[in-house]
Amino acid sequence: MNCATYPWMKLAHSVTIPCVSQMLSSNVATVGGGGEHDSIGKSTDSTDGGDKSKTNQTSGPDGQLNRSLSFDGRRKVWARVEAHWARVTLDRSVPSSVANSADKHDPQGAVGEQPFYQRIRSWLTSNPQTQTYQQSPVMTKIENVRMLDRYNNRKPSTGTLYLTATHLIFVDPDAKKETWVLLMHVATVQKLPLSTVGAPLQIRCKTFLSVTFVLPRERECHDLYTSLMQMSQPFHIEDLYCFHYTSSLEEIPRTAGWTFFDLETEFQRMGVPNSNWTMTNLNKDYQLCDTYPQCLFVPSSVSTIVLVGSASFRSKGRLPVLTYLHKNQAALCRCSQPLSGFSARCVEDEQLLNGIVQANPNAKFMYVVDTRPRINAMANRAAGKGYENENFYENIKFQFCGIENIHVMRSSLSKLLEACELKTPSMAAFINGVQSSGWLRHIHAILDTSLLVARSLQEGVNVLVHCSDGWDRTAQVCSLAQVLLDPYYRTLQGFQSLIEKDWLSFGHKFTDRCGYLQSDAKETSPVFTQLVDCMWQIQRAYPSAFQFSERLLLHLHDHVYSSQYGTFVGNCEKDRLDLKLSDRTYSLWGNIASHLDEFLNPLYKSDAYTGLLEPNLVPSNILFWRGLYCRFESGVHPRESIADVLLATRDHSTSLEMHIAHLQKRITAMKTLLDVSTPVTDNRLAVDDEDDEQQLGLRLKKSMQVVDDHPLSTSKSADSVFSDGPNIENSITSSFQLRREIDSVSLDWRSLRNIKECVCSTPFDHSSKKSHCWRCGEVFCTRCLDKQTPLPGHATHRPVPVCRSCYKEVRLSSSSITST
Numbered sequence: 001m002n003c004a005t006y007p008w009m010k011l012a013h014s015v016t017i018p019c020v021s022q023m024l025s026s027n028v029a030t031v032g033g034g035g036e037h038d039s040i041g042k043s044t045d046s047t048d049g050g051d052k053s054k055t056n057q058t059s060g061p062d063g064q065l066n067r068s069l070s071f072d073g074r075r076k077v078w079a080r081v082e083a084h085w086a087r088v089t090l091d092r093s094v095p096s097s098v099a100n101s102a103d104k105h106d107p108q109g110a111v112g113e114q115p116f117y118q119r120i121r122s123w124l125t126s127n128p129q130t131q132t133y134q135q136s137p138v139m140t141k142i143e144n145v146r147m148l149d150r151y152n153n154r155k156p157s158t159g160t161l162y163l164t165a166t167h168l169i170f171v172d173p174d175a176k177k178e179t180w181v182l183l184m185h186v187a188t189v190q191k192l193p194l195s196t197v198g199a200p201l202q203i204r205c206k207t208f209l210s211v212t213f214v215l216p217r218e219r220e221c222h223d224l225y226t227s228l229m230q231m232s233q234p235f236h237i238e239d240l241y242c243f244h245y246t247s248s249l250e251e252i253p254r255t256a257g258w259t260f261f262d263l264e265t266e267f268q269r270m271g272v273p274n275s276n277w278t279m280t281n282l283n284k285d286y287q288l289c290d291t292y293p294q295c296l297f298v299p300s301s302v303s304t305i306v307l308v309g310s311a312s313f314r315s316k317g318r319l320p321v322l323t324y325l326h327k328n329q330a331a332l333c334r335c336s337q338p339l340s341g342f343s344a345r346c347v348e349d350e351q352l353l354n355g356i357v358q359a360n361p362n363a364k365f366m367y368v369v370d371t372r373p374r375i376n377a378m379a380n381r382a383a384g385k386g387y388e389n390e391n392f393y394e395n396i397k398f399q400f401c402g403i404e405n406i407h408v409m410r411s412s413l414s415k416l417l418e419a420c421e422l423k424t425p426s427m428a429a430f431i432n433g434v435q436s437s438g439w440l441r442h443i444h445a446i447l448d449t450s451l452l453v454a455r456s457l458q459e460g461v462n463v464l465v466h467c468s469d470g471w472d473r474t475a476q477v478c479s480l481a482q483v484l485l486d487p488y489y490r491t492l493q494g495f496q497s498l499i500e501k502d503w504l505s506f507g508h509k510f511t512d513r514c515g516y517l518q519s520d521a522k523e524t525s526p527v528f529t530q531l532v533d534c535m536w537q538i539q540r541a542y543p544s545a546f547q548f549s550e551r552l553l554l555h556l557h558d559h560v561y562s563s564q565y566g567t568f569v570g571n572c573e574k575d576r577l578d579l580k581l582s583d584r585t586y587s588l589w590g591n592i593a594s595h596l597d598e599f600l601n602p603l604y605k606s607d608a609y610t611g612l613l614e615p616n617l618v619p620s621n622i623l624f625w626r627g628l629y630c631r632f633e634s635g636v637h638p639r640e641s642i643a644d645v646l647l648a649t650r651d652h653s654t655s656l657e658m659h660i661a662h663l664q665k666r667i668t669a670m671k672t673l674l675d676v677s678t679p680v681t682d683n684r685l686a687v688d689d690e691d692d693e694q695q696l697g698l699r700l701k702k703s704m705q706v707v708d709d710h711p712l713s714t715s716k717s718a719d720s721v722f723s724d725g726p727n728i729e730n731s732i733t734s735s736f737q738l739r740r741e742i743d744s745v746s747l748d749w750r751s752l753r754n755i756k757e758c759v760c761s762t763p764f765d766h767s768s769k770k771s772h773c774w775r776c777g778e779v780f781c782t783r784c785l786d787k788q789t790p791l792p793g794h795a796t797h798r799p800v801p802v803c804r805s806c807y808k809e810v811r812l813s814s815s816s817i818t819s820t
Helices: 007-011 018-026 038-049 052-058 071-091 096-103 115-125 218-231 263-269 304-313 347-358 374-382 406-420 427-437 439-458 473-485 492-505 527-541 550-562 573-579 588-593 642-681 693-708 715-722 728-743 804-819
Strands: 136-148 157-164 167-172 177-182 186-191 199-205 210-215 277-280 296-299 321-325 331-335 366-370 396-400 462-466 787-789 800-802
Touching: 136 167, 136 218, 157 218, 177 199, 186 218, 199 218, 210 218, 263 492, 296 347, 304 347, 321 473, 331 473, 347 366, 347 462, 366 439, 406 427, 406 439, 406 527, 427 439, 439 462, 439 473, 439 527, 462 473, 473 492, 473 527, 492 550, 492 573, 492 588, 527 550, 550 588, 642 728, 787 804, 800 804
Parallel strands: 331 462, 366 396, 366 462
Antiparallel strands: 136 157, 136 210, 157 167, 167 177, 186 199, 199 210, 277 296, 296 321, 321 331, 787 800
16 A cells, blocks of 8 residues: 555654644544544545644644543544545555455555554554653563573573663663663564574664564564564654654754754855855756755856756766865865766766866866776666766876775675674684675775875865765765865864765765665665764874764764654755754754763864874774774773773863862952951051050951952951951851852762763663763763753853752752842
8 A cells, every 4th residue: 555645644654743643632522422434534634735733733732642532432533543544445446355454454454564554553452551661651561571692691681671662672670771772773673583482583773783682472572573673664754763852951952953054154164166166056946956955066167058968967967066175276076977878978068077177276187086996887887877988088087996886885784793793703703704794895995095085185186076876985085085184074063064065965865875764775885884984993093183082973873873863864955955854853963062072082182183184094904993883792892981081081170170260269369358357366457555446446447348348258247257246147158158169069080990880770881971970070871961050169150060969959059049
């Protein structure tokens, strides 16, 4: 059953779509009336073309389903939905076998082809006593589940497995262990042969987590397998996690992060437009190339006819355009392969490339880098595509670079993961497995090509890069070459701009390559994973050249595949605009901006490397990234990350420096106060024999006025010092405030060593960030340390991370001081 044929069913794919909520809400009053199916039909019409504001008004808070329906009410509503479905199938002349399968709840029939239709049915007909785990409604709960550890098969964890709408959660209460698997991270689900202890189910994730659960009954294993297969890859793009995710941090608005980048502003930073390069509006409505951004920068000398002709000659219309301009006026351009075949040529495309050469006054030729192996390009040439013929293009030097296609890369990663999951691991078997996978060889080829491009630009020569369609290998090489060239792209803000420009604006098929939806599995490929791996290789070679740490690369990799944020959803800029992601979803950049301290590199020196980075790319220097591919394997990592220890030391030193500065101010103020009041205690105000008591009183009064003007003093405190009846209440308040300032800063922070879990029982592993509370000095996970507030004992009074209990105490003491 095609979902596009029935719009109301397409909208019913998600339990949070407002039209379903309206349908259920409109049936609350008529459930017991036994009326016809008009209410369902009306809600369908309003959803397809009616007023959406009315739909939202009737759907309850936040557009959620009306879960106040009684159990009997739900079953009656479902009976109406089924009756309406049967009527629609008959009206559309659907074969009777399909209609009968819908009436009989046959999971293999037409309804079975609609997994979210089954999800709605399961909710409407399920037990009304909905269980929750950590405020998440539980769809399935299975007890006595064993989670196998291939390094410790003798003591498997035994606990409860929860399936929610977004996560699969395993809880071992005895070991105080929780394992969370985001459903969108699930790559494959496999039922293993039955054993004497139960039915094993193996789950492999896109983050390289691999877990095996042994369920007590085979039926439960099959049901869980079916649910995971349906929910990990939705049928419709609007069922992705990002459209239903709500940030738990109220201080991060939905709009945060969407305005951090502007393509025209980024080109202005490079000095474009100028006399040689100009912006064209031919793609304003995506008519020239629907996978390119709206604003394109091309040589000033070329005409509109040349641009249109070149676009028609390039695959997918991806004509040569500027992506980076070096300070020496050397240009980096990108495009797709030409539709040349064996002999075809395009005069306009030749004129465009000649215009790119003329836009650089420092070189009379340009390099055309085809990132494909020569044999692949020859095969494409037989299909009517191919590469540039040097006989037709003047002033170009052509070169193949041998980066394999997406299918080879997908197979290579699969072999690499097999080497990481050997049943009988040994050093020799692991090394042979990694070598035979060819993964490190592919990483080397990408880095070698990027360095070639960077060196050419550094020498002042223009470079044009392309592969087949110009959105996979081209994006990898262009972005890495800019990282090697420009120190700006080694900063957090610059790296974000690079991803936005060369991957999001110029089009990379994230939806297809990351496997968000149920589609052709041959379209998936670890293209972005290879970029992250290459960045880590460069970071390892130049540890002080990057402002961000390895943790940012891991965070970015995980959320590219999670679809929790709308930043990477869609295959091009046009897709994201059509989906209105900036209005409907959160941005990953907003999330990163609120946790900057977690991603900073403590070794970063902004002036250490200002020129071209030239890493030594001998094969022995291309290493296996244990922190990415084996990060969930306990026992293969050091206890504490060096970066975490350095960051904790830096933060502790910063806290102490701010506290010292505060105490110095207080001591200086106290010295001034003592100097003013000293005449009384040292009898320096005592009168000579000739003075009388009146003169002494005047001098005392003058001294008291100076004390009143001091920042540490008030009129009451002066009275408490100099009057016969001191103000005891104010003295207690002042001492309490001073004690509050001193106690608000922890002088000793707990060491990160041997801390295996947070106070909330969340276990710490190599990939977990351990954070200190600046007030009490204890170690917490990032989920517990989600508050920031200024501490009274810090001179700068800027918000710093504190735990929840300390946050309450600081806020409470601040309010008590204010009221006093």
